[in-house]
Amino acid sequence: MVEALESNLQDAGEFATCDRCNRNYEKGWSFAFKKPVPKGATDEGVIIKCSRCAIRHHPMLRRSLIVAFAVGTILTLLNQGDILFSGSWNSALYWKVPLTYCVPFCVATYGALSNSRR
Numbered sequence: 001m002v003e004a005l006e007s008n009l010q011d012a013g014e015f016a017t018c019d020r021c022n023r024n025y026e027k028g029w030s031f032a033f034k035k036p037v038p039k040g041a042t043d044e045g046v047i048i049k050c051s052r053c054a055i056r057h058h059p060m061l062r063r064s065l066i067v068a069f070a071v072g073t074i075l076t077l078l079n080q081g082d083i084l085f086s087g088s089w090n091s092a093l094y095w096k097v098p099l100t101y102c103v104p105f106c107v108a109t110y111g112a113l114s115n116s117r118r
């Protein structure tokens with residue numbers, strides 16, 4: 001009964017299946033990423049992931065970490081550079097500096113997810 005209902009909903013286009021975990025999810029919560037292509041191959045595929053799998057998409061996370069490192073370093077130097085180079089560290093730096101790296105990571109991840117949302 002439930003399987004028949006899920007099948008009917010999938011036929012109606014209300015649900016789709018994640019390419020990674022084969023879980024059904026509602027439309028609007030799927031994310032399309034480029035499928036990794038072996039060297040020499042010409043066809044580019046697309047892999048569709050549910051939100052749980054998309055948030056753990058390794059190429060996206062790697063790109064977000066690179067952005068976080070670059071932008072976080074620049075922002076830390078701009079905002080805290082005078083304190084860092086003078087050597088007068090205070091305890092607030094222990095939460096300010098990590099938070100400065102978290103912001104570009106979250107922005108890059110959110111941007112990638114919102115661009116790949118279907």
Ligand SMILES: [Zn+2]
Nearest residue numbers: 018021050053
């Ligand atoms: Zn999934």
